[in-house]
Amino acid sequence: MFRRSKSESAPETPETTSATTDASARTTPGKGRPTPSRKEAEAAAKARAKVPRTRKEQAAAARVARAENSAKVREGMKAGDERFLLPRDKGPVRRFIRDYVDSRFSFIDVIVPVLIVTMILSYSGNQTLAGIGSTVLMLTVLLVIVDMIQLRFRVRRQLAQRFPGESTKGTTWYAISRAMQMKFMRMPKAQVKIGQQLPEHYR
Known part of the structure; x- marks a missing residue:
């Protein structure tokens, strides 16, 4: 007596449900771009954690950078690299x-x-x-x-x-x-x- 609509007449299959779930997992609502994987999220978190926040951390990072640069200059001078030689x-x-x-x-x-x-x-x-x-x-x-x-x-x-x-x-x-x-x-x-x-x- 009653006609079912097209949406009612097409039952959901496991494949349809899985595809819908995957699609929703890959996208972020309202942004339309893939959601970062767990590995990418962990890498981003580590990168944020490495950024010096306090003055003490910034000073320590600066010392490390100077030490690395000095070591690079010494090695360049030893090898006779024109970029690192004295005038x-x-x-x-x-x-x-x-x-x-x-x-x-x-x-x-x-x-x-x-x-x-x-x-x-x-x-x-x-x-x-x-x-x-x-x-x-x-x-x-x-x-x-x-x-x-x-x-x-x-x-x-x-x-x-x-x-x-x-x-x-x-x-x-x-x-x-x-x-x-x-x-x-x-x-x-x-x-x-x-x-x-x-x-x-x-x-």
Whole structure:
């Protein structure tokens, strides 16, 4: 006697109910965009928790950031990265000087062992041995001085060949001051080995 409407005549199936439930779960009422998953919500909560809120937390975060930046700068300087070098170390001329000095054997590297031997001989109580130790030390110092003089002329000759027209102001002192340091103490760190052939071009 009575006709059922279309909505009444179409019974809900499990598939229809499941699809409706999934659709409502994926969207936020009134926003029309997917609801964040549990994993995304947890990640967002952690990110909010990490944001420094108090002055003490902000100061701690600033210290951590400065420490990380300082470590990055030190590593860049050690590797010879131009972005982190001091102005005195920048440029192809200074990079060549560093490589040239580092590729040479320097008598400064034997100063420490000679000093140790000299001290041992001096405290041995034997005047002859003490005299030998002092002589060896003086000869080593003399060799270092001669080596620095040779380095000065050789560096200037190399610069004239490789960088014609470039200013050489301060290059002699730069080369000597680096050569006067033992290799493991030099900064930026040596990028070449002793006796290694250097590139033809540094530009």
